[in-house]
Amino acid sequence: MGGTDCMPPQQVEPHVFVIIGATGDLTRRKLLPALYHLRDQGVLETQNTLIVGAALPEVGEDGFRLWAHEGLHKAGWHNDNELREWCDACLYYHTIGRGTDDDYAALASYIRRIELEHVMPENRVFYLAVPPDIAPNAIEGLDRAGLLKGRGWVRVVFEKPFGHDFQSARQLNTTLHRYVDESQIYRIDHYLGKETVQNLLAFRFANPIFESLWKRDAIENVQITVAEDLGVEHRGAYYQQAGALRDMLQNHLTQLMTVVAMEVPVSFDAAAIQSEKMKVLHSIAPIAEHDVVFGQYTSWQVGDQTIPGYREEPGVPRDSTTETYVALKAEIHNWRWKGVPFYLRTGKRFPRKLTQIAVIFREAPAHVFPSIDPGSIASNKLLITLQPSEGFSLCFSVKSPGRPFMLSDHALQFDYQKAFGQLPEAYETLLRDVMIGDQTLFVSAEFTEKAWKLYDPLLAGKQVVHPYSAGSWGPREADALVERQGHQWQLGW
Template sequence: MKVTGNDLKERKALFIIFGATGDLAQRKLYPALFHLYQKGFLKNKFAVIGTARRPWTNERLQEVVRNSVADMENNALEINQFASHFYYQSHNVNDTEHYITLKNLAAKLDERYQIGGNRIFYLAMSPTFFGTIAKHLRSQNLVTENGYNRLVIEKPFGHDLKSAEALNDDIARYFEEKDIFRIDHYLGKEMAQSIYAIRFANPIFNALWNNRYISNIQITLGEILGVEERAGYYEHAGALRDMVQNHILQLVSLLTMNAPVSYKDTDIEREKISALKALKVYEPDEVRQNFVRGQYGATAGMPAYREESQVMADSMTETFVAGRIFVNNMNFAGVPIYIRTGKRMAVKGTRIDVVFKDMPNNIFSNEKLDPNVLTINVEPTPETSLRLNEKEVSEENYPVSSVTMKFKHNSALRAKTPEAYEKLLLDVIKGDSTNFVHWDEVRYSWRFVDAIRKAWNESDADPAIFPNYDCGSMGPREADELLIRDGNYWEFNPLR
């Protein structure tokens, strides 16, 4: 995030966090707000109301806030000054009277800190409450007339298209689309945002970023952990809904969107929506040809998914998904986009490989040239690399081998890089929705995913055989065969 003189100024905002006692608030939101406080974006004219069912006090919330930032580079005085801006209100989201109490506290803090009516409502809780909260915020006049009012919501946004539409309708009755900020934290990651610069700030890539020159694109989101304490949620979601519908398809949209006319949120949104609208939606027989699902078994002392707490002994929930996606727009029609994501894989990380086509005429007839590959390593180590072919230093008749040019974020640069939630919260304060998810993006993503889910649910005649991959592997062998059938292979293979 480049900070300009115009950006580096104190912002005025009252944050009301629903679910303030939860894990997300303590691990992500409070540290992110503290970083913005340290950098001067938040200083004197802000306050935070934390609300949840627990009977906490102001003092208890402030203690939790202090503990959540205790390991960060700071000093005790700064921490205490920051925490003093936090207030707590015990709250039942279904009780109208509680919103009246919340309104009175918000009005008092607005006056005390001279906030000017700017309010950010952060819903860090179950989506089942989104509509209820939005309704009460409007009906009980917590939405102000003399400042901005922005609603921030977390995934999952529905569990299919029908439920997502119902949820969106509930919210849209009370908040306009421009004031709704749907968070996908992958869009706040430094290297995900760097895709814009790589594509549109470099003529060499901008000219080649199409189906004339790109052979295929590969996206891997690997996790080494199992479902852990999320088993209850995961059993009803699975990898397709949990990772593909949001994180992976968002990356697909960034990689295949047409060039926007400007780097403004409305122009970016327009092109992302267009890319997701162009996703080829599969018929049931096409799903079987283009998608693979998996479930991890027991390996080396690690339990199988079906042995995890809160998981059915005969569960058919997938913990791994691999697929071949096509975006049928002018620039990418015919280019396979291979994706895979799973639990208990060999490595944790997110990596994108853009594989370019072979030379149409290889003059080095005795040499099999490796394809040029642009690799964007999103995490854990931010890095961009480009694999090229170069002559070896040799007395032989012009041998050629591949070399890799790398730009890697060093430890000093990584230390200065804002964490995803810090970037996204600042964008909310500024009213910049570039790195958030528009409703139409959600809609087209669910349309694509629902077709796959429907085919799997109706595959009684051809059921998946689980478990079908070992913990510590890169998924079932069928995920490799998906590429082999096209004459391709996974560029990212840490077990090779």
């Protein structure tokens, strides 16, 4: 296969990567494996990246390195000598106790000492792997200690949720902007780090055959599904305060919708791409209550095993009305998409894990096959799969051999892993982008606030939560939502 000439990848400048909340599950499961894999790829070296963990426990450097070593070994790296060498050379730790000014001042002294010992410039990444209510205090503590200003660059990384409604998002952004500029803030949505999402831009804008069809004249509807096969597990208390709309739809699915619907950017950089995504968000019409379906999973009997319903999960009240499922129809009122419904749905306890974007094309305008019933020819579909595997399927009709004249449905399929081998995890892509200062795949303050503004009326309204059995694809009312437009949910090829 041929390649295309490209610019050499931007190099990672020497810096200190500080994880606030470093002893948590996110660090062990996602951040450390991503950082170590970047080291495997030659992106990170001892000379350019030192990692400082900071959290409440008094575990010390040796304890943190041992904990990290065990986590990386569990994640699949089994070369103990290499692991130990990397942990000893690159990992450091300092407690921040209860987060007082003195605690952050001590952390600042520790970081400056490391920078001096290794002749590092004052380039710093601060990854706030802490609950959202702690993040403002952490950023304030870093500022008071003088860590957000120096002779080098400073970047601050946040995990969702970015607020729980418009007012809280606006307040959070106002607080952040007191200490750092928007150009220094990296709000992570790990869905945007997936190769398939990034390739959707290449798929559209590098292939005119598809971009020429990417409009209301050719497309009948677009469906975005994020299905989870697990329940809330140990997150019952958190989920009770969030629900499916806040937890998934307001961020992940809305981001995917804007990537699908955006116009061609003037250039492939963060500002241009985020500008086009914002135009989509501003074009979405207010969503009517009758175009939204909420659901909550109930128990399911599988043989002699009972899968608990949401209300039987730990930390969940027995009379909870929190939704574990949401489906809605959105309309984008612009020249390209007017009249094309975008269906979004997400939920827990589905039959299988699936993240998919389905682009359904319009039927042929005339019926020319007398042996085939009118309306029985399946629409062409482009299925873009993000999970569990990443790839594309273009579905079309072909003539079956022999007589009578009949059609059957087939697909051209592209599988990323088969073509390129193991793909990088989303966090690898996003962490590298933070290190090189590329905000293309991150969420802006303006986007978070506008998205909350779009969905706040639905959260404030009276929610009717429909039951659905665990192991099903959601409540019957969600099927009716698409069927009344003459459509059906797509479940992959």
